[in-house]
Amino acid sequence: MADENNPNGKNGKVGLVDRVKEDIQAMKVDIPAKAKEQIEGLKDPTKTQVYTSIFRHKHDDTPRNRALGVLSNVFLHLHPAKINRDAVRYSYTWGMGGITFFLFIILTYTGVLLMFYYHPSKVQAFRDVLYLEHDVPFGKILRNMHRWAAHLMVIGVWLHMFRVFLTGSYKKPREFNWNIGVLLLVFTLLLSFTGYLLPDDQLGFWAVTVGTNMARATPLLGHEGPFGSMLGMTPYNDVRFGLLGGSIVDANALLRSYIWHCIGIPIVASILMIVHFWRVRKDGGISGPAPVMLEAEADKPRRGPKAAGE
Amino acid sequence: MDWRQLWEICSAPDNVPIVGLIPLLAFYIYLAWKQAHANDQLIAQLEADPAMAKTHHRKTWPFKPGWQKEVHVWPFLLRIEFLAAIIITIILMVWSITLNAPLEEPANPNLTMNPAKAPWYFLGLQEMLVYFDPWIAGVVMPTMIIVGLMVIPYIDTNPLGSGYYTWKQRKFSIGTFLFGFIVLWVAMIIIGTFIRGPGWQWFWPGQTWDHNRLIYEVNRDLPDIFGITSNIAKAIFGALVVGGYYVLGGFLVYSLFRRYMGKDFKRMSLLQFSMTQFLLLTMVALPLKMGLRLLWHIKYVWITPWFNV
Ligand code: HEM
Numbered sequence: 001m002a003d004e005n006n007p008n009g010k011n012g013k014v015g016l017v018d019r020v021k022e023d024i025q026a027m028k029v030d031i032p033a034k035a036k037e038q039i040e041g042l043k044d045p046t047k048t049q050v051y052t053s054i055f056r057h058k059h060d061d062t063p064r065n066r067a068l069g070v071l072s073n074v075f076l077h078l079h080p081a082k083i084n085r086d087a088v089r090y091s092y093t094w095g096m097g098g099i100t101f102f103l104f105i106i107l108t109y110t111g112v113l114l115m116f117y118y119h120p121s122k123v124q125a126f127r128d129v130l131y132l133e134h135d136v137p138f139g140k141i142l143r144n145m146h147r148w149a150a151h152l153m154v155i156g157v158w159l160h161m162f163r164v165f166l167t168g169s170y171k172k173p174r175e176f177n178w179n180i181g182v183l184l185l186v187f188t189l190l191l192s193f194t195g196y197l198l199p200d201d202q203l204g205f206w207a208v209t210v211g212t213n214m215a216r217a218t219p220l221l222g223h224e225g226p227f228g229s230m231l232g233m234t235p236y237n238d239v240r241f242g243l244l245g246g247s248i249v250d251a252n253a254l255l256r257s258y259i260w261h262c263i264g265i266p267i268v269a270s271i272l273m274i275v276h277f278w279r280v281r282k283d284g285g286i287s288g289p290a291p292v293m294l295e296a297e298a299d300k301p302r303r304g305p306k307a308a309g310e
Numbered sequence: 311m312d313w314r315q316l317w318e319i320c321s322a323p324d325n326v327p328i329v330g331l332i333p334l335l336a337f338y339i340y341l342a343w344k345q346a347h348a349n350d351q352l353i354a355q356l357e358a359d360p361a362m363a364k365t366h367h368r369k370t371w372p373f374k375p376g377w378q379k380e381v382h383v384w385p386f387l388l389r390i391e392f393l394a395a396i397i398i399t400i401i402l403m404v405w406s407i408t409l410n411a412p413l414e415e416p417a418n419p420n421l422t423m424n425p426a427k428a429p430w431y432f433l434g435l436q437e438m439l440v441y442f443d444p445w446i447a448g449v450v451m452p453t454m455i456i457v458g459l460m461v462i463p464y465i466d467t468n469p470l471g472s473g474y475y476t477w478k479q480r481k482f483s484i485g486t487f488l489f490g491f492i493v494l495w496v497a498m499i500i501i502g503t504f505i506r507g508p509g510w511q512w513f514w515p516g517q518t519w520d521h522n523r524l525i526y527e528v529n530r531d532l533p534d535i536f537g538i539t540s541n542i543a544k545a546i547f548g549a550l551v552v553g554g555y556y557v558l559g560g561f562l563v564y565s566l567f568r569r570y571m572g573k574d575f576k577r578m579s580l581l582q583f584s585m586t587q588f589l590l591l592t593m594v595a596l597p598l599k600m601g602l603r604l605l606w607h608i609k610y611v612w613i614t615p616w617f618n619v
Contacts, residue, residue, distance in 0.1 A: 066384045066385070067384075070382075081382065081383060081384075082381065084380055088381065089371075092345075095394050099394055106402065126416045129413060130413075143411050144407075145402055148402060148409070148411070155331055155334065158491075159334065162338065163338070166475055167472075168470075168473065168480065169473065170462060170466075171466065172472070182459045189432075193429060202416070202421070204417070205418070205419070206423040210427070210428050211428050211429075213448075214444045214448025215449070217448055218445065219449065225617075226616045287472060288473030290474050292474055293471075293479075294363060296357075
């Protein structure tokens with residue numbers, strides 16, 4: 001009966017067993033062979049498909065690969081492949097632009113982590129900071145790093161501007177990039193300032209009160225400023241009211257500070273940084289160290305096609 | 311000498327950056343000066359020897375024909391950037407482990423902090439409140455600083471000193487910038503941080519902050535000294551003084567430029583030159599007004615019904 005239900009009968013069963021046996025035999029050869037191949041392959045990971053899909057060129061130390069290492073990487077290709085031998089001297093740039101940018105990245109990173117624990121409301125803000133300080137794992141060092149990086153960034157921008165000035169790097173053709181820089185300076189200070197209020201403690205509250213009180217006195221647009229009251233400015237409709245979302249530093253001011261600090265200004269500053277870096281490249285790389293010019297050459301065009309340190 | 315008071319001010323966590331800024335600035339000024347000095351010497355040498363100027367590579371660093379002019383970014387620049395990132399991270403870590411960010415009592419509008427200070431980087435502007443009304447110190451000055459910085463590349467027509475440190479080729483522009491940055495910005499911040507105590511009064515370093523100290527100071531206005539009493543006369547008088555300052559000062563700037571910076575003057579358009587005059591005079595007006603106040607207790611120069619200067 002079983003046979004009737006199984007037209008292949010005994011032969012079919014035997015065929016299956018044989019096939020399995022055959023496969024097992026083959027497997028004993030195939031798999032070790034493949035395993036060997038795999039292990040061989042692992043000895044040089046740069047040949048794997050995963051590797052070659054990520055890195056678009058070989059790794060050997062050749063001039064071509066050094067150049068490609070920079071050019072084929074979206075982050076590194078901000079740099080040219082080669083630069084003037086003197087342009088890498090720390091004494092020239094002081095590295096302050098790069099350090100400022102690095103601090104901005106650290107601030108973004110620590111700032112996002114802080115945002116997980118912070119509510120921009122009068123009820124919660126201060127407690128959240130206490131919570132961060134005492135209960136969140138690594139919360140204290142997180143907050144400290146964010147604060148000190150912010151201070152360092154302000155110092156970094158100042159020193160960067162100072163060296164750009166001292167090396168005359170704002171001169172032709174970099175006038176426009178200097179202007180982008182000035183805007184970055186302003187936004188860096190504003191980032192710091194808007195963040196100052198967020199812990200909602202006495203320090204931040206009074207600093208921001210002192211700071212925004214000046215807005216009262218804005219000519220034309222502040223209620224205590226020259227011609228302000230003549231234009232109908234009151235504490236309830238002038239620029240200060242617009243900044244704070246109220247006539248005193250309170251819940252709305254906290255929320256506005258938070259949004260400017262975490263969303264508005266970082267976006268604008270990031271865009272400006274992109275333009276800034278782009279222009280550094282387009283204006284011929286950093287300005288020097290360039291060959292010195294003599295008084296007599298002042299009104300003549302510069303020697304050589306590209307005298308600067310690009 | 312109240313050491314505790316001094317220590318309290320210097321070690322306040324938010325003041326530490328300024329304590330750090332001073333040696334940093336000193337170091338970088340030294341670094342810049344060293345290179346400027348070397349370049350100036352090279353320039354003098356080349357100017358004295360035109361034959362040498364034709365062949366010299368024009369940098370203070372050694373260079374020999376046949377040496378590569380360019381180096382690969384990978385690794386020669388990237389390794390520096392990587393190192394800088396590591397060093398900054400370490401500094402930040404150590405700083406964050408050893409020093410806690412400040413957190414005061416919860417914000418309380420009814421409990422005024424005395425002194426209530428702006429964040430340290432704005433203390434220069436707050437210090438200006440002593441000498442100027444808020445609309446000038448808080449609004450006009452920051453605007454002028456930003457605008458002034460932005461026009462620098464367009465009014466500095468001196469083509470020399472682009473891409474290298476020098477002092478001799480850019481005495482005026484570097485001198486002006488140093489004055490604005492170091493004297494009017496950083497020094498005011500230092501005063502605002504270390505000197506100003508309760509009631510924004512002047513306390514020498516090491517002097518105890520006395521919250522009850524009162525200073526009896528009678529301030530006068532400039533028109534009072536000349537016995538001018540009527541409001542209209544005061545307004546006209548002030549306008550004349552301020553206007554006169556800009557006109558006479560403008561003339562002085564012109565005559566100095568013509569005499570000592572003839573080449574730069576020649577290169578400048580009328581707009582560039584008048585912009586320079588205006589910004590320079592406005593900048594110089596700050597220490598002048600401070601001097602009027604500190605030496606002769608003069609509060610306002612120009613009094614009108616709408617604003618005072
Ligand atoms: C968030 C703020 C800023 C960042 C992240 C930044 C970043 C940079 C970087 C990485 C460079 C390349 C050379 C170097 O590191 O020195 C650079 C160059 C430059 N920066 Fe900035 N910068 C900032 C603010 C400023 C400010 C405030 C100014 C001037 C007011 C400025 C003006 C310039 C100019 C003119 C150059 C070209 C310099 C040269 O060719 O030697 N930047 N910036």
